[in-house]
Amino acid sequence: MQSVRASLSSLSKYTEILVAFAVVGIIAIIILPMPAFLLDLLLTVNLTISIMILVLTLFTKTVLEFSIFPSMLLVMTMFRLGLNISSTRLILSEGKAGEVINAFATFVTGNNYVVGAVIFIIITIVQMVVVTNGAGRVSEVGARFTLDAMPGKQMAIDADLNSGLINEETAKKRRQDLQREADFYGSMDGASKFVKGDAIAGIIITIINLLGGIIIFSLQGGMTIMESIGHFGRLTIGDGLVSQIPSLLISVASGMIVTRSGNDKSFGSTFRDELFSGWKVMGIGAVVILAIGLVPAFPTMPFAGMAALLGVSAYLIYENDKDEAKRKVKMEEKKKASSFKETEESVTSYQVEPISLEIGYGLIPLVDEGSDTNLVEHITSIRKQCAREMGILISPIRIRDNLQLDPHEYVIKIKGNQIAKGEIYVNKYLVIDPGTQDFDLTGIETVEPAFGLAALWIDEKDKERADLSGYTIVEPATVLVTHLKELVRKHSYELLGRQETKLLVDEIREKYGVIVEELIPGILSLGEVQKVLQNLLRENVPIIDLVTILETLADHGVSIKDTEILTEHVRHALQRTIVKDHLDQEGELKVVTIDPQLEDLIGSNIHKSMNGSIPVLEPEMITRIFGSIRSTYDEAMMKGYQTVILASPKIRTALKNLIAMTFPDFTVLSLNEVPNDIPIEVVGMVEFR
Numbered sequence: 200m201q202s203v204r205a206s207l208s209s210l211s212k213y214t215e216i217l218v219a220f221a222v223v224g225i226i227a228i229i230i231l232p233m234p235a236f237l238l239d240l241l242l243t244v245n246l247t248i249s250i251m252i253l254v255l256t257l258f259t260k261t262v263l264e265f266s267i268f269p270s271m272l273l274v275m276t277m278f279r280l281g282l283n284i285s286s287t288r289l290i291l292s293e294g295k296a297g298e299v300i301n302a303f304a305t306f307v308t309g310n311n312y313v314v315g316a317v318i319f320i321i322i323t324i325v326q327m328v329v330v331t332n333g334a335g336r337v338s339e340v341g342a343r344f345t346l347d348a349m350p351g352k353q354m355a356i357d358a359d360l361n362s363g364l365i366n367e368e369t370a371k372k373r374r375q376d377l378q379r380e381a382d383f384y385g386s387m388d389g390a391s392k393f394v395k396g397d398a399i400a401g402i403i404i405t406i407i408n409l410l411g412g413i414i415i416f417s418l419q420g421g422m423t424i425m426e427s428i429g430h431f432g433r434l435t436i437g438d439g440l441v442s443q444i445p446s447l448l449i450s451v452a453s454g455m456i457v458t459r460s461g462n463d464k465s466f467g468s469t470f471r472d473e474l475f476s477g478w479k480v481m482g483i484g485a486v487v488i489l490a491i492g493l494v495p496a497f498p499t500m501p502f503a504g505m506a507a508l509l510g511v512s513a514y515l516i517y518e519n520d521k522d523e524a525k526r527k528v529k530m531e532e533k534k535k536a537s538s539f540k541e542t543e544e545s546v547t548s549y550q551v552e553p554i555s556l557e558i559g560y561g562l563i564p565l566v567d568e569g570s571d572t573n574l575v576e577h578i579t580s581i582r583k584q585c586a587r588e589m590g591i592l593i594s595p596i597r598i599r600d601n602l603q604l605d606p607h608e609y610v611i612k613i614k615g616n617q618i619a620k621g622e623i624y625v626n627k628y629l630v631i632d633p634g635t636q637d638f639d640l641t642g643i644e645t646v647e648p649a650f651g652l653a654a655l656w657i658d659e660k661d662k663e664r665a666d667l668s669g670y671t672i673v674e675p676a677t678v679l680v681t682h683l684k685e686l687v688r689k690h691s692y693e694l695l696g697r698q699e700t701k702l703l704v705d706e707i708r709e710k711y712g713v714i715v716e717e718l719i720p721g722i723l724s725l726g727e728v729q730k731v732l733q734n735l736l737r738e739n740v741p742i743i744d745l746v747t748i749l750e751t752l753a754d755h756g757v758s759i760k761d762t763e764i765l766t767e768h769v770r771h772a773l774q775r776t777i778v779k780d781h782l783d784q785e786g787e788l789k790v791v792t793i794d795p796q797l798e799d800l801i802g803s804n805i806h807k808s809m810n811g812s813i814p815v816l817e818p819e820m821i822t823r824i825f826g827s828i829r830s831t832y833d834e835a836m837m838k839g840y841q842t843v844i845l846a847s848p849k850i851r852t853a854l855k856n857l858i859a860m861t862f863p864d865f866t867v868l869s870l871n872e873v874p875n876d877i878p879i880e881v882v883g884m885v886e887f888r
Contacts, residue, residue, distance in 0.1 A: 222274060228281035235297035238285055242299045242441050245278060249445035249452075256455040266379055268456055275449055276396075279442050283404045286438045291411050296434055304437025319439050322447060323402060352377050354631075354671045366580075405439040478516040485509035551615040553594040553694050556683065561606030564625055565676055566598055574598060577680045581687065590743035591691050591736065592699050596683075609679060611686055613693055619686055621648035623675040627656040630670040640665055647673075648682040692736035700729040707745050714749045722756040727765075734766040738855065738866070740777055747772050763811050763852055767869070774872045781843050781866060787878045790845035790868075791831050793854070797824070797887040798847055805853045812853040823887065825861055831883040832865070840882050843868050 228241070252271065259265045289296045356373045359365045365373070485506045492502025556578075558565070565574045575598070582593045604610060610620045622645065623629070630640065631647055631654045642657040657665060665672055673681075687694070704725070708715045719725055731752060732742050742748060751772040752765060759765055770777060782788055793801075801814045816824075828844070835842045843866040846854050851869035858865060873879060 225274070225277050225281050228278075229284050232288060233285040235289060235293075235295065238282070238289065239297040239299045241282055241285075242297070245275075245282060245445050246441075248275065249448040253448045253452040253455070256452040259456065261380075265456060268453075272449065272453065275445075279446060280400060283400070283438070283442050286441070287404055287407065287411075290434050290438065296438055300434065300437040300441050302437075303440045304433045319405075319436050319443065322440070322443055325447070352666075355673060359677060402439075404442075405435055478513040478520065481509045481513035481516065485513060552597050552612075553614060553696070554687065555597045555599065555612045555615075557599045557601040557604065557610045557612065559604040559606045559608045560600055560602060562609060562623065562625060562679075563600055565679070574676060574679070577676060578683070581680060581684050584684070585687055585691070588743075589688065589691055589736070589741045590703075590745060591695055592702055593687060593694060594699070611683060613686075613690055618690065619648065619682065621679065621682055623678050624656050625675050627658060627675065628662050628665070629673045629675070629678050630655050630657055630665045631673065632670060640668075640670075648678065649685045688739070692733040695729065695733055695736060697725055697729055700725060700732060703732075703742075703745060704728070704749075707749065711746055711749075714746065714753060718749055718753040718756065722753055723760075727756075727760070727762055728752065730762040731766050731769060734762065735769065735773075740770065740773060744773060744776060767848065767852060767871075770869075771871045774874050777868065777872050778874065778877060781841070781868075782877070783841070787880055788873060789835070789840045789842045789880050789882050791828075791835060791842050791883040791885060792881055793844070793846050793850075794884055794886040797885065798850055800887065801850045801853060801857075802847075805850065811856050813856045814850075814853050820887070821857070824885070825858070827885045827887070828858065828862065828865070831885050832862075835882045838882065842882055844885070845870065845873070845879070845881075 233241075252268075252275070255265060256268075286296045286300060295301070353374065356365075356370050356377070359370070488502050488509065489506035491497060492499045492506065556574075578596050578598075582596070585591055585593050601610065605622070607622050607624050608620060609623065610617050612618065624643070627642070629645070629647065630642070631652050640655055640657050640661055642655040642661070645654050645656055646652065647654040662672060704715055704719065719728065728749070732748070735742055735748075748769050751769045755765060755768045759768075778788060800816070800820075804814045804816055805812050806815050832842065844854070845868055848869040848871045851867055855867040858867070
């Protein structure tokens with residue numbers, strides 16, 4: 200036994216070579232004459248592989264588990280055609296085709312080849328008209344819907360990644376699986392044509408066998424017409440059945456795999472869970488079947504037996520559902536009786552938290568430790584993601600239940616002050632229209648809280664329909680977490696206190712102690728460093744490269760103490776980090792420039808205030824400037840450009856402070872912040888009209 204296992208293990212190393220020889224061997228089957236005993240062996244192999252493929256499709260949970268199926272379909276089709284040609288050669292040349300074909304012919308036709316012919320015709324019709332045609336249509340529709348749904352699924356993966364629900368590796372795997380699934384359905388759309396062509400070729404070859412054998416052996420072989428019809432009718436039917444039965448198995452397997460719904464269960468498990476899950480359906484079925492059995496002229500015993508089986512099954516399922524309902528009630532009571540567990544900090548602390556989340560009682564299941572959508576884990580992921588992407592350390596986020604909120608409502612607070620609120624439904628899904636059409640689903644209309652997009656809360660039963668329609672589908676926990684992450688990013692500068700700044704500096708001190716010792720406190724205080732970091736975060740500039748930031752402050756902090764000017768020097772040092780998120784796919788920066796006269800006007804009226812530099816202009820002038828900015832930006836957006844405002848270093852800070860309240864998401868860059876090797880394209884100009 201050990202030697203056999205060793206031999207199989209050594210053969211597995213050469214699988215690629217063996218498969219290549221096998222595929223090339225199919226051509227040899229078509230060209231070279233084959234003895235009857237070898238044809239019997241290969242026909243048996245063909246039938247065996249066809250059965251294995253059908254059984255495998257019954258156990259696959261997703262199409263990706265059998266992604267080689269389209270290629271396998273082509274190989275098996277060529278294999279069957281090669282065997283058909285070889286059997287035809289034997290039938291027409293020797294008047295026999297081996298034991299396997301003879302056995303099929305004898306078993307099916309018996310002594311009446313007309314009956315066998317009828318059975319063969321029925322099998323062929325079933326395969327072509329029903330199975331093959333249906334599988335081909337499903338493959339075509341599946342390919343179209345899969346390709347249409349790809350953008351929505353990609354957005355859902357990006358949303359999960361941005362919210363911290365999944366890491367980059369998982370997101371990469373999901374994107375690969377999505378691409379593989381689209382490739383699979385696209386391949387199946389074409390491969391299904393092979394099955395149909397195989398069935399047609401089988402019919403033509405069968406007719407050739409029958410007519411050719413009758414003509415050859417009645418004229419040259421010494422048989423009478425009736426003898427040749429009987430002999431070759433039987434052989435032809437046997438040959439047709441040997442090829443059509445494996446072809447039918449492959450066609451059924453093709454239909455099984457392309458009609459697989461994405462529930463991550465095998466066909467048997469789905470069959471059990473869905474068909475036999477409702478006691479009402481089975482009970483009604485038992486009553487109807489029993490009533491049919493009591494009708495005169497119908498056999499009572501078969502119907503009564505089936506009714507009894509369904510009735511007993513319905514009763515057992517009913518009792519099981521009652522026990523399950525009792526267990527759920529007990530769990531809910533236990534959950535309500537237990538005190539709500541607050542996370543990551545002691546409940547005895549009454550200091551104002553930097554950031555906190557309050558939820559209505561209907562959202563408490565989201566904090567269940569045993570739940571897949573545990574908010575505590577997702578929030579931890581957000582903190583790690585913010586540290587990785589923005590370079591800041593977010594304090595632990597406390598979650599509280601608030602009975603004053605609506606059941607499905609949540610509130611996000613920073614330093615005890617409410618900055619945002621939203622509403623989610625635990626047992627529903629949020630669908631976002633990609634912008635191509637109005638919603639054709641039934642649900643609760645809402646607005647996606649993070650980005651303000653029109654959305655709809657739908658039930659789980661409508662999820663698959665929404666997916667096929669191309670909507671982006673988001674889980675409730677993902678909606679909340681995405682909203683929280685966007686607010687953390689937007690208000691990160693408020694969350695960066697002196698304590699958080701000290702922690703960041705202490706981490707740098709371990710590897711770059713010289714920089715920290717030179718800068719703090721000899722050149723700048725910790726508070727001044729904090730203000731520079733806050734200025735960067737206020738304009739969404741990540742502070743990941745803290746070493747470069749501290750080195751720049753050490754270089755200029757000796758002669759400059761103004762944190763606003765120091766921030767501009769740091770921005771110049773971080774120019775590639777700042778610009779990279781604003782480049783288009785070709786690596787080009789689309790910009791809106793400022794009219795020179797307007798730059799002179801702003802530059803000559805800059806005044807310092809507690810909130811930094813700001814131009815002091817007449818309200819009417821400011822209104823005209825804002826109108827020009829808005830119209831210029833709208834024109835660029837209509838052309839599909841994601842642009843930034845490019846200003847001179849002298850007025851960049853003042854201009855940003857001027858438009859910050861009205862246009863908080865507009866990015867203002869200076870010429871010093873664009874590397875020389877980055878191409879710039881001017882797509883508009885802000886003028887003083």
